[in-house]
Amino acid sequence: MNALMTRGQREHDETLNNFAVHGYLKGAKWKVTYSGTEDRSTVFIAAVEKGWIWYFPLGRDLMTVGAVTNTRHFKDRLKDVDLESFFWAMLRSCPEVAGFVEEAELRDDILPKGQPVAACKDCVVVGT
Numbered sequence: 759m760n761a762l763m764t765r766g767q768r769e770h771d772e773t774l775n776n777f778a779v780h781g782y783l784k785g786a787k788w789k790v791t792y793s794g795t796e797d798r799s800t801v802f803i804a805a806v807e808k809g810w811i812w813y814f815p816l817g818r819d820l821m822t823v824g825a826v827t828n829t830r831h832f833k834d835r836l837k838d839v840d841l842e843s844f845f846w847a848m849l850r851s852c853p854e855v856a857g858f859v860e861e862a863e864l865r866d867d868i869l870p871k872g873q874p875v876a877a878c879k880d881c882v883v884v885g886t
Contacts, residue, residue: 776809777832779845780824781875786862788815804854811852823859825849829879845875 788800801814809827816822825848835844842864850856864874 775829776826777829777877777879778824778826779832779841779848779875779877780812780822781842781845782816782865782868783821783823783859783862784819784865786821786823787858802854804852806848806852809848811849811855813855813858820865821862823849823855832877841877842875 801812804811804813806825808831809825811823811825813821813823825845827848832844835847839847845864846859849859866872866874869876
């Protein structure tokens, strides 16, 4: 994710302590519509027990969704489940988001190598 958004050199900042698991959904419901249309971008952020979730549209049937959690929680949970299962569990743990993704499917044509989800650790960009 950071590589797509930056052109500068990335350096890990050891003081940051979060992981994000993210993907792109089709068939997800919108959180908010304006005047009955879905033409305007809406951003929704929700707190969950072990972090927070972002949920916002990039297009008419393309939603970017991610869950951010503490590195320790991320590593502990991945001992028992794969990355995609972790992603869905985080989304379903949030009542404000769970209903919007019930019929959604992960896209596998956006992230590198056909991955349905990806994870990244906090980074700081230096230079341009």
